[in-house]
Amino acid sequence: MRATTIHGPYDIRVEDVPDPRVEQPDDAVVHVLRACVCGSDLWAYRGQSARVPGQRIGHEFVGTVVATGSRVRSVRPGDLVLAPFTWSDGACVFCTERLPTSCTNGGMWGAVGSDGGQGEGVRVPFADGTLVKVPAGAASDERLLRGLLALTDVMGTGHHAAVSAGARPGATVAVVGDGAVGLCAVLAARLLGAEHVIALGRHPDRLRLAREFGAADTITERGEAAVTAVREATGGHGVHAAIEAVGSAEAMRTAVGVTRPGGAIGWVGAPHGSGEGLDVGALFMNNLTLRGGIAPVRSYIPELLPRVLDGTLDPSPVFDSAITLESIADGYRAMDERSALKVLVTPT
């Protein structure tokens, strides 16, 4: 089959790789209908996260089951499924505690030895613990298919950020970062009942989408000016809940700076320097909570999926560009240059 590989910084290729097949009794093989490029793929693309030359890449996909191992019970060939960005056995102590990202048998698509999401097919370990069956009719509904694809990562990650930050009825929420995760966090904060959501970013078109998603205010200032602007918008005290959806020192510094004493920072940006933005003195004196991490999106699917299916939650607009698998390198370039927010990839 054809699949995306990364050979070094800015070197994304589409190559022939072995067809996926059932290797273990718990495996399923999924034919990918839609995949996409993630902001976190850019850390590897830019050389900020190490990769073995030729390693697969991509961790978001929706597709059709084409084969299953002898122990698989929850899905069968022909089913439309989505996969969270990590696989998990669904049975270990951490899966039981709704933390499948810490599954003792878990892993992430694109890890060495596994298939990535940006290809024609994927061998899925622990299919029962990993895959979620969705109504077959969604396959012919492009908007819905995109909404389901968002549940594999960005929507679940944005939700984890909002939950971790303590977004709730009556709360003020600041979302630092206008990437797809930040925008989904706006949706999630509103879904959780947050009263006043403030989106911080640099791109007018993305902030326009943040408003469509329910942000009451948008702020384009950065650094200290951003902190001042958020404080002014919240009676001087800051927000109850801040969301750090970037993973950089500056974003974390802003999140800490805008949070009200006793408030919480929900962080989901893969840390690339964000530790430097953690002013522990400020955390201490203001009793700020830092909560979050790699999002256990599998655990959120049962509550978010019905909302996507009934249309009350629609993250599909985060996909503002669509390409074929063969031109995926263009998609990476567009996201790296920020001319695309999130690129949808259709393998065939």
Place this chain on the structure above:
Amino acid sequence: MRATTIHGPYDIRVEDVPDPRVEQPDDAVVHVLRACVCGSDLWAYRGQSARVPGQRIGHEFVGTVVATGSRVRSVRPGDLVLAPFTWSDGACVFCTERLPTSCTNGGMWGAVGSDGGQGEGVRVPFADGTLVKVPAGAASDERLLRGLLALTDVMGTGHHAAVSAGARPGATVAVVGDGAVGLCAVLAARLLGAEHVIALGRHPDRLRLAREFGAADTITERGEAAVTAVREATGGHGVHAAIEAVGSAEAMRTAVGVTRPGGAIGWVGAPHGSGEGLDVGALFMNNLTLRGGIAPVRSYIPELLPRVLDGTLDPSPVFDSAITLESIADGYRAMDERSALKVLVTPT
């Protein structure tokens, strides 16, 4: 009156200072019956926290009200009272949210321009928001008086750590640090129903007290060996709740290392390098929560005081040494050398 002052590293004196008096309508003046030396006073003593030469010091005291301003309603002369280590107006938005340490009119005993706790008397701003009246009979019960004194800081701080870490029925808890706060955190974790409390420290006598306070295991290893020992004691996964009761990089590193995925670190050690012990990669991958800070002990007094009064909570054994005010420099020395756990000070 006589009061303790600090003139530089290792330079603690007892000097004549102006008598406290009612200066504002919300003030009360308290005659100190018992005070003590705090582990956090040692940061100033060792020169790790800056002080103005001659600045007062001490922030824990129990005493008798001797005068009140015209607006004070909750206490009157003759009342036995305790004061949390910060004063607060009891009326601002943060006091209302049970975070008096962020009071917009708050401050800490010993700050420049205020009295410290280690003296014969204290002018208490915002007496109604700050002081808590306790039964007068406690004044003649030395054990009880010490228990009440512990509520002014170390017991409330240990409780904040345990609450912040999520100590609860069924939880495993590790307490890093065998100072008075760490030991009180053991008491608090048990009070909150924690099933299995592990105390980490270096001093056999303090760890013996930790066992008396309810710790099932004590661990004297440090660094990686301590992490290994805690993991071995918890089936390999680590604890649900870790308490960082020191404020150093090493203690924080241990707390992060022993926490189970999805668990929380309650931190109350005033940060002196603890930021360096925060491995944000580990926090992120394991979804660890960092929660806590300067303890709002005033908010915990209503729930802890009845337990101290009825004897079901007894932190008094943390005081293992008692001296008079005039010899307080010896008390600092003993605590600095760790020959005393916590020094009780009687002004007269």
